Every structure is written in structure tokens, then in C-alpha cells.
Amino acid sequence: MNSKTKFKQVVILAGDIIILYFSLYITLLLRYWEMPAGHVWQNHFGPFSVIFVVWILIFYIARLYDLHSAVNNVKFFQLAFKSIGIAGLLSIAFFYLNPQIGVAPKTNLLIYVLIFATLFSLWRQTYNWLLKSHLPKNNIAIFGLNKMVKELAAVLMEKPHLGYKVSFIVDTGNNEIENYHNIPIIKTLDNLKNLIAADKISTIILTANPYESKDLREILFNCLSLKINYINLPNFYENITGRVLIEVINKMWFLENLSEGNKNWFDIFKRAYDVILALIILILTIIFWPLIGLFIKLESKGTIIFKQMRVGKNNKQFKIYKFRTMANTHNNFSPTINNDKRITKLGSFLRKTRIDEIPQIINILKGEMSFVGPRPERPELIKGLEDKIPFYRERMLVKPGVTGWDQISGEYHSPSPEDSIKKLQYDLFYIKNRSIYLDLSIILKTIATVLSRKGV
Numbered sequence: 157m158n159s160k161t162k163f164k165q166v167v168i169l170a171g172d173i174i175i176l177y178f179s180l181y182i183t184l185l186l187r188y189w190e191m192p193a194g195h196v197w198q199n200h201f202g203p204f205s206v207i208f209v210v211w212i213l214i215f216y217i218a219r220l221y222d223l224h225s226a227v228n229n230v231k232f233f234q235l236a237f238k239s240i241g242i243a244g245l246l247s248i249a250f251f252y253l254n255p256q257i258g259v260a261p262k263t264n265l266l267i268y269v270l271i272f273a274t275l276f277s278l279w280r281q282t283y284n285w286l287l288k289s290h291l292p293k294n295n296i297a298i299f300g301l302n303k304m305v306k307e308l309a310a311v312l313m314e315k316p317h318l319g320y321k322v323s324f325i326v327d328t329g330n331n332e333i334e335n336y337h338n339i340p341i342i343k344t345l346d347n348l349k350n351l352i353a354a355d356k357i358s359t360i361i362l363t364a365n366p367y368e369s370k371d372l373r374e375i376l377f378n379c380l381s382l383k384i385n386y387i388n389l390p391n392f393y394e395n396i397t398g399r400v401l402i403e404v405i406n407k408m409w410f411l412e413n414l415s416e417g418n419k420n421w422f423d424i425f426k427r428a429y430d431v432i433l434a435l436i437i438l439i440l441t442i443i444f445w446p447l448i449g450l451f452i453k454l455e456s457k458g459t460i461i462f463k464q465m466r467v468g469k470n471n472k473q474f475k476i477y478k479f480r481t482m483a484n485t486h487n488n489f490s491p492t493i494n495n496d497k498r499i500t501k502l503g504s505f506l507r508k509t510r511i512d513e514i515p516q517i518i519n520i521l522k523g524e525m526s527f528v529g530p531r532p533e534r535p536e537l538i539k540g541l542e543d544k545i546p547f548y549r550e551r552m553l554v555k556p557g558v559t560g561w562d563q564i565s566g567e568y569h570s571p572s573p574e575d576s577i578k579k580l581q582y583d584l585f586y587i588k589n590r591s592i593y594l595d596l597s598i599i600l601k602t603i604a605t606v607l608s609r610k611g612v
Contacts, residue, residue, distance in 0.1 A: 164319065167283070168221055168280075168283065169212070169221060171279050171283060172212065172215065172276070172279070173208070175272065175276055175279050176204075176211065176272065177208075178275065179271045179272040179275055180200060180201075180204050180268060181197075182271050182275075183264055183267045183268040183271055184200060184264075186267060186271075187264055187267060203250075206250070207243075207246070207247045207250055210243065210246055210247075210250075211243040213600075214239050214246075215236075215239055215243075216600060217600045217601065217603050217604040218236070218238075218239040218604050219235070219601060219604065220232075233277065236276065236277070236280070237273060240269060240272065240273050240276070241269075244269045247265055248265055251265070294319055294320050294321070294358050295321050295323045295355055295357050295358055296320055296322055296323065296357065296358065296359045296360070296361055297322070297323055297324055297325070297359075297360050298322060298325045298326070298361040298363065298389075299325075299326045299360060299362050299363060299364065300325075300326070300327065300362070300364050300389070301325050301327035301329065301341065301363075302363060303403075304363070304389060304393060304401055304403060305325065305361075305363060305389065306336060308389070308392070308393055308396065308397075309325070309336060309337065309339060310337070311397065313337060318396065320396075322339050323355040323357060324339060324340040324341070324342050324351070324355065325339055325340070325342065326342045326345070326348070327341050327342070327343065328343060328344065328345060345371055348375055349375070349378050349379055349382075352382060352384070353382055357384060358384065358385060359384065359385040359386075359387060360376070360384055360385070360386050360387075361387060361388070361389055361392050362386060362387070362388050362389060363389045389401070389404070390404050390405070397581075398565070398582065398585055399582055399585055400580075400581050400584040400585050400588065401581070402545070402546065402547070402577055402580060402581055402584075405546075410547075410550065413588050414553065414587065414588060416553075422590070422591065425592065426526060426528075426592075426595065427523075427526075430526050430527055431520070431521065433527060434520040434521050434527075437517050438517050438521075441514055445514075448460075448479055448506075449479075451502055452502060455501065455502050456483045456484065456485075456500055457483075457484060457485070458483070458484040459480060460479065460480060461477055461478070461479065461515055462477070462478045462479065462480040462481070462482075463475045463476070463477060464476055464489075464534065465534065465535060466532035466533065466534060467532060467534070467535050467538055467552055467556075468524050468525065468532060468555060468556055469552060469553070469554060469555045470552065471549060473535060474522075474524040474525075476525075476532060477515035477516055477518050478513055478515055479511065479512040479514065480503070481499055481500060481502070481504070481506050481507055481512050482496075482498040482499055482500065482503055483498055486498070491534075491570070491571040494570075510602075510606050513558050516558050520558070523555075525555055525557060525558065526554075526556070526557045527557055527558050527559065527595075527599065528557045528558075528559060528560055528586075528590075528594075528595045528598050528599065529554050529555050529557025529560050529586070530552065530554065530556050530557065530560055530562065530583040530586065530587075531556060531557070531560060531562060531563060531579070531583075532556035533571075541571075541573060544573045545573060545576055545580060548580055551579075551580055551583040551587070553587055554586075554587055554590070559598060559599065559602040560582075560583070560586060560598060561583065561585060561586035561594070561598060562578075562579050562583055562586075563602070564598055564601040564602055565582055586598075
């Protein structure tokens with residue numbers, strides 16, 4: 157994530173915090189018909205500050221700070237109002253469970269939720285409108301035209317709130333098109349410096365290596381005085397999409413980007429929280445395991461725990477444990493597909509709520525898996541895919557996870573080569589960028605997936 161993206165998210169967060177407190181002020185003003193001051197404001201400020209932390213956390217889990225989803229559309233506002241509703245209910249529970257606070261929440265909270273929902277909607281619409289229509293854009297130029305450039309340009313045009321505008325694309329090859337979705341295609345390098353200056357280009361995206369082109373080096377050198385940022389296409393694509401471009405990576409990419417020696421302390425911390433969190437979940441859920449097993453048995457014949465060989469870190473195979481969600485009759489145990497008829501009614505519920513994956517804490521305690529990491533695949537699938545997809549086996553340089561960057565992407569990826577390429581793109585992004593912050597972000601977004609019952 158680049159600094160400008162982080163800045164935009166900080167602005168959204170700061171705006172939400174201001175709206176939270178301003179809504180409280182308006183609520184007290186309407187409730188008591190006087191300017192909130194003295195003991196009235198003090199009595200409400202502390203307790204509401206506590207629940208505001210919970211509200212912000214809920215908004216984060218719901219991805220209301222993800223610039224790719226924080227747009228003015230029906231889906232965003234449905235998600236926002238659902239989050240506000242959940243936050244409001246938790247706030248009511250907080251006040252009733254803490255009567256010593258001395259704040260009567262029923263009327264105040266109802267007024268507050270209505271005022272906040274209104275002001276929040278106005279604030280988010282105003283921000284995105286300003287960003288889209290009035291706030292300065294980062295004008296970019298792309299040197300080169302290929303499939304990845306077209307995909308990137310389409311993403312930036314679909315999501316103008318990201319703050320980028322493709323002014324033109326330079327292509328001196330054999331492509332005959334003069335524009336791509338109204339983006340001009342420049343066919344000559346003549347007078348390019350003046351064009352860059354006139355369009356106030358702030359960033360140039362390079363699809364070619366300047367070392368390989370004398371003309372390109374000369375142009376870039378002549379533009380030094382314009383104070384332009386230069387970034388290669390793979391890195392920019394990665395920042396925008398959260399995926400690694402498979403088409404351009406090679407063995408040197410792994411040597412340059414995966415400094416595993418720098419991850420030693422992170423791996424130690426990750427193992428510690430894996431064990432602690434797994435033990436907590438085991439203690440909290442073990443009493444329900446026999447009940448879940450009984451329901452599984454009553455619905456269909458077969459074992460309670462489903463076991464299957466998977467490939468783990470450094471290609472070591474292990475048995476994964478899950479609550480069985482499929483009927484055994486007429487089951488060839490091929491990979492799951494959308495609307496798979498083999499999944500039982502109970503199994504569908506277990507999958508959507510991710511309850512079926514609870515036994516994987518045994519794999520975590522054994523050190524075969526982590527809470528966060530690439531999805532563990534079957535050996536036969538990997539063998540078939542690695543012949544078609546370069547570096548597919550390298551996704552297992554880290555421990556597989558119960559959840560991961562790919563799993564929270566919002567896309568369903570089948571075992572097909574096409575979907576597996578996307579899965580690999582997400583997995584390599586995680587392996588390269590894994591950190592405590594990224595792990596926490598993935599876990600929180602997984603919680604949002606479970607609560608919305610969108611499990612795969």
C-alpha cells in the first residue's frame with residue numbers, strides 16, 4: 157500500500173471519528189434542548205468514547221476503509237447501515253451491562269444512530285464526490301501497451317476514487333489502435349517531454365526495463381527536471397490490486413523480494429499467537445464438537461471428521477481435519493464447485509459459518525498450519541497445475557492457513573488453471589508482504605465474512 161492510499165484512508169478514518177463525536181453533540185443538543193456542556197457532556201464523553209472504538213473496529217472489519225469497496229453504491233451503503241445497526245445493538249448491550257455508568261441509553265442511542273447514519277452517509281458521499289470530481293488526481297502515463305496495462309487501466313477507470321487518471325499510453329509497437337477507452341495512445345517518442353509537462357504527469361508507469369532501451373533511457377533522463385516518480389508496472393499493479401503479476405516474475409523476483417531471513421521474528425511471533433489462539437478456540441468450542449458430530453451423523457452416513465492429504469510448507473504433506481460437510485454416497489471426492497450437490501444442508505451451514513474448519517486448530521497446534529496463509533491444496537492438484545502455471549509450488553514457501561489474503565478477496569476461485577493463477581497472485585502478494593498488520597487485517601476481514609455468511 158502506497159503512502160497516498162494510506163493518507164486517503166487516514167482522511168476517511170479522521171472524518172468518521174469527527175462524525176461520531178459531532179453526532180453525539182447533536183444528539184445531546186436535541187435531547188436536552190441546551191448546549192451540551194459540563195457534567196452532561198462529561199457523563200457521555202467517556203462511555204461513548206469506549207463504544208466508538210468498537211464502532212471503528214466494526215467499520216474496519218466491514219471493509220468500510222477499503223478504498224476499493226468504499227464507493228457510493230447500493231452495496232456499500234447496505235454494508236454501512238448493517239454495520240451501524242450491529243454497532244448500535246452492541247452499544248445498547250454495553251450500557252445495560254454497565255448500569256454504574258449512569259447514562260440512560262435507550263432514547264439517546266436511538267436518536268444518535270439516526271443522526272450518525274445521516275451524517276455518515278453525507279460525509280462519505282461528499283468525500284468520494286470531491287475525490288472523483290474536484291480533488292486533484294495523480295495524472296499518470298504508461299509506457300507500453302499489453303494485456304496487463306489494459307487490465308490496470310480498466311481498474312483505474314472503474315474506480316476514480318482511487319485518485320489516478322491515465323492521461324495517455326505510449327506505444328511505439330505495431331498496435332493500430334489510437335485510443336483505449338478514450339485514453340490517447342501516443343505512437344511516437346517525439347515531443348514527449350513537452351506532452352508530459354503539459355499534462356502535469358506525476359508518475360510514469362514502465363512496462364519495459366530502461367536498461368533494455370536506449371531511447372527510453374534518454375527520454376526518462378530528459379524528464380528529470382519535471383520531478384516525476386517512476387515505477388514499474390508490476391509494483392504499481394500490486395499496489396492497486398493486491399496481486400502479483402505472474403506474467404513478469406522470474407527466479408530473480410523471488411531472490412529480490414522474499415528476504416526470508418528478515419521474517420524470523422515475525423515467524424516466532426506468528427507461531428506464538430497461532431498456539432495461543434488455537435488453545436483458546438479449542439477450550440471454547442470442544443464442548444460443542446460432540447453435538448456437531450451428532451447432527452452430521454443424523455443427516456448422512458460417514459465419519460464426523462473429514463481427513464484429506466494436503467501440501468504444507470516446503471511441500472511437506474499432512475492430513476487436514478475438517479467437520480464433514482459432504483455426503484459420502486456418489487462422491488468421487490473431486491474438488492468442490494459452486495452449488496455442489498454433494499454438500500449436505502448442515503454442511504452448507506457449516507461452510508458458510510466456517511464451523512467446518514474448527515478442527516484445523518489441531519493442524520495448527522501440530523505446526524502443520526497457521527491461522528493465516530495460502531489455502532492448502534491437494535497434492536494431485538498441485539502436480540497438475542504446476543505444469544501449467546509457473547512457480548505455482550512456490551506458494552507453499554510458508555505454512556498454509558485456515559484463512560488468507562486470497563480467501564478474503566471476495567472472489568471464488570475454483571481449481572481451474574485460470575482461477576488458480578489469480579489464487580497464486582494473491583498468495584505471492586501475501587508471502588512478499590506478510591506482517592503482523594496484514595495478518596490482523598486478514599483475520600478481522602475473515603470475521604466479517606463469517607458474520608455475513610459468505611463462506612466458501
